[in-house]
Amino acid sequence: MRVDLGNALASEATPGVPRAALDRLDGRVTRAHERIERGRREGALGYAALDLPHRTDPTAIEEAVAPLAGAAHVLVVGIGGSALGAATVASALGDGSIHTLDNVDPAHTARLLDSLPLADTVLTVVSRSGTTAETLANFLVVREAMAAEGLDWTERTLVVTGESGPLRELAGEHALPALDVPAEVPGRFGALSTVGLVPAAIRGHDIGRVLDGGRRVAEGLSGSLYETPAYAYGAACYALDARGASVNAMMPYAEALEPFAEWFAQLWAESLGKEGLGQTPARALGATDQHSQLQLYRAGPRDKLVTLVRPRERSELPIPAPDHSGTGERAGNASATGEDAPATGEGALASLRGTDLGTLLDAEFQATEASLAAADRPSVRIEVDRLDASGIGELCYGLEAACVLAGELYGVETFTQPAVEWGKCAARGLLGGGDGENGTTSEARAVGERTELVVE
């Protein structure tokens, strides 16, 4: 992983980080790195995640999934960290047959189940506690859908869960393959564990190479941001946020990294968003969002860092030459009101002649980066060699290490998410599963006391 902070310096952008401030911050990075290393040695909550590339045993995973390997489809039932890591890895590997059911929308769930050949689908149910309401609900629905097609769900289900709890018991009772979620690793830091790798392993991908990528970044961690790309990124985000860049627009230039941007958004929001602090992640996608978000990024409030991510090599897909028959051989009469106003038809077409899609996408990457710089807006460039198993391992590990460092600099509890409990208690109470009278909870009672100002 390669990080370029050039366009985030105060000499280039507002807000930006003065070189001298980065130098001073490096002293804090040194001390933070020592704390991180200590946490890893002690296997402390969260820090333990940074050892996953060494701790996760790909052979053990491959053996456990062997009875189910080769399925045409994998359906992951999980939510949050139990789904996003797996989706991120699957997408980077180009596997469109790993599906995620991470919401409890009846219309969506019904459509997904209708579209899947359940006889050829392996179900993985992922929940550390085994008590996540959304996950249990979907599991029960999928199980019933399998039964309705005369399929034995116990023959095509695998669970990834903690040492005990309802899912663990269920696995024991039905002799389901069951894998452990690693101890002391919050879900959002689990991409390089069973949580993120099991679906890819079922589909036959080389998950060892994903771990290799993570290991390469892990072995490069040092006490200086100038030597450690992950820390350079984490420190720059922190320093820019302190100077006003309260939004971090994660904008990969690769469709296969769209889930990665979502995964990053959870990592960043849930780890750093506490005690009034934390940079807000915004998910974007290049080049598409040039036609959606770039106007705001370039000309709106100076509260954003744009993180541009790309693989340095892409597959080739030539753009065929337009034929003689008029695909824009003559000049277009562009309307000044359109979303794509300026170029003449000749210019637009000339720029495509003899090139390919990847070259066009990379030109747009460079153009967007330069266009932000020309407007004095900060951006950071992150690159990996290729978008493959190793590349996604690098990116996931690198951003996790960046997040852990940023958490140290902010001084927050990176590995907890206390603010979400209130809503869980409220929902449970509304559904009659709470500890109070009639299964309610005090939070659920508060739901009924809302203030209304309705306009209809």
Place this chain on the structure above:
Amino acid sequence: MRVDLGNALASEATPGVPRAALDRLDGRVTRAHERIERGRREGALGYAALDLPHRTDPTAIEEAVAPLAGAAHVLVVGIGGSALGAATVASALGDGSIHTLDNVDPAHTARLLDSLPLADTVLTVVSRSGTTAETLANFLVVREAMAAEGLDWTERTLVVTGESGPLRELAGEHALPALDVPAEVPGRFGALSTVGLVPAAIRGHDIGRVLDGGRRVAEGLSGSLYETPAYAYGAACYALDARGASVNAMMPYAEALEPFAEWFAQLWAESLGKEGLGQTPARALGATDQHSQLQLYRAGPRDKLVTLVRPRERSELPIPAPDHSGTGERAGNASATGEDAPATGEGALASLRGTDLGTLLDAEFQATEASLAAADRPSVRIEVDRLDASGIGELCYGLEAACVLAGELYGVETFTQPAVEWGKCAARGLLGGGDGENGTTSEARAVGERTELVVE
């Protein structure tokens, strides 16, 4: 469409809008509404979009697409406003067979083309000017892929474009069905025109009902925010932004509204993000993002408004009862470190007994809203009766009207997007399609002058 501002009042949240401030703002809404009405009467740029429910002729669209109607798949080639409206309508209608190619990623494009049965696919190419580089490039690639399968692309292609330009000429030459993009309507405001409705019409949906929904909201526009849900929302966003809610997290509780959140993000960012102003849209999804973004929304910086959107009726999908065989009939031993820590297995399971997915999702909607209120964080609730053709018409029109009003209050040029031109010129120059020597542009030359601070 029904808007509830109760949880955005200063009495309930920080930041929040004092009732008295809303009352004063209503005077400005009255005057803004007069300007909007004048713009509509004059057919002025952008304001004309608010007449689309009356201007768009569904029968003309249905007749134009008749030769292609009933195709198993529709592939929309367009980008930005030329894609998002169509994707939003298609998704709300539950149609998974309308696909969008709105990026120039070679790996993604190749995969999409491999997965589509091209013989059963209709291609729609959408670009007002007919010169959009990404759209032309993808069009040339898709055309070649059809030819490679021995298919005549001219028999399965329809264009949606302006009065002149390369696509218009091409349509003339090959006698392709061609539909006009409406005059004076920027792409991002085109959901209720040919741009948003053609793919749905090809697939046989009742696009007249989408327009009906828009018309119902249009007919309710009045000079007071207290009588006009769309204006209530636009005014509240403006007033909250002025008080520090610089981020607007659009969080629909419906998977089928995920593209709607993206569509909204373009509408909001490109229309309002100018001259240092504009509220930053963040795309979220309920209930999924409770396990990702809610921690930040509830406990991070007080710079957010959360917009909660839902249909009031959902389809039914009962959650089957867990059997005797242990699916969590006993208490789980939840780990304090997990993403789903608290509940006992009994509580989690009890809350699912005898309910259905939609009830669970609605409980989570209410719980999230109340959990934000309990932390004094502002939210606005937007509801439609059902998520169907009419409902998505209401939502699109309603949010467009909200955006137009907000633009008036900010005092920006809502209907242009000048900041994106720089990057387009740069990309064109990099690819040799500019007006300068060797096809370069001054912007492209600036790309080479970047400052580096590389860590690897």
